[in-house]
């Protein structure tokens with residue numbers, strides 16, 4: 001069995017909806033399962049601290065989830081062309097795994113949502129790959145054999161799945177964006193299973 005960690009941060013729900021589709025893509029592959037996890041908000045000393053257990057939705061990730069997964073799908077909203085601080089904060093706390101080389105050789109893929117069409121999806125996806133490369137992970141994108149990649153007029157990139165949510169963050173995930181989320185989850189699960197097969 002290959003368990004894929006689908007780890008995301010989402011404030012408005014767009015990236016969470018994408019995470020669910022990616023998990024569906026993972027679970028379309030026999031022998032693969034998805035574990036959905038999120039990260040807490042980053043709060044300052046003068047804010048109310050974030051609860052240690054989320055009031056609703058997916059549980060917060062633990063380092064053990066990363067260590068034990070067979071593959072990782074990492075999702076964040078675009079914030080000024082980059083990943084959101086809570087996801088970066090979580091990744092900055094993974095040094096103990098880096099020291100052990102715990103993620104070396106595991107497959108990974110990234111996904112994001114933006115407000116606007118040219119608002120930095122690709123820069124966000126590429127910057128999310130950087131810490132994963134430092135961890136020694138094997139990055140997967142989306143191949144152009146996916147018909148939705150050429151057909152989309154909104155999100156969907158060779159660097160990973162994406163969604164254009166609009167200025168009010170209320171545009172539904174398009175048919176092509178959805179298909180590419182499913183394809184990315186499926187590709188990640190299939191790759192994780194292949195990597196588990198002895199040579």
Ligand SMILES: Cc1cc2nc3c(=O)[nH]c(=O)nc-3n(C[C@H](O)[C@H](O)[C@H](O)COP(=O)(O)O)c2cc1C
Pocket residue numbers: 009010011012013014015016077078079080081082113114115116117118119120165169
């Ligand atoms: C602080 C902040 C910065 C943002 N920066 C960008 C940006 O650079 N480009 C863009 O297109 N959208 C930007 N957005 C919009 C979000 O990326 C967009 O609403 C996204 O769909 C939110 O995902 P979520 O619903 O999962 O939280 C920004 C939103 C916030 C709150």
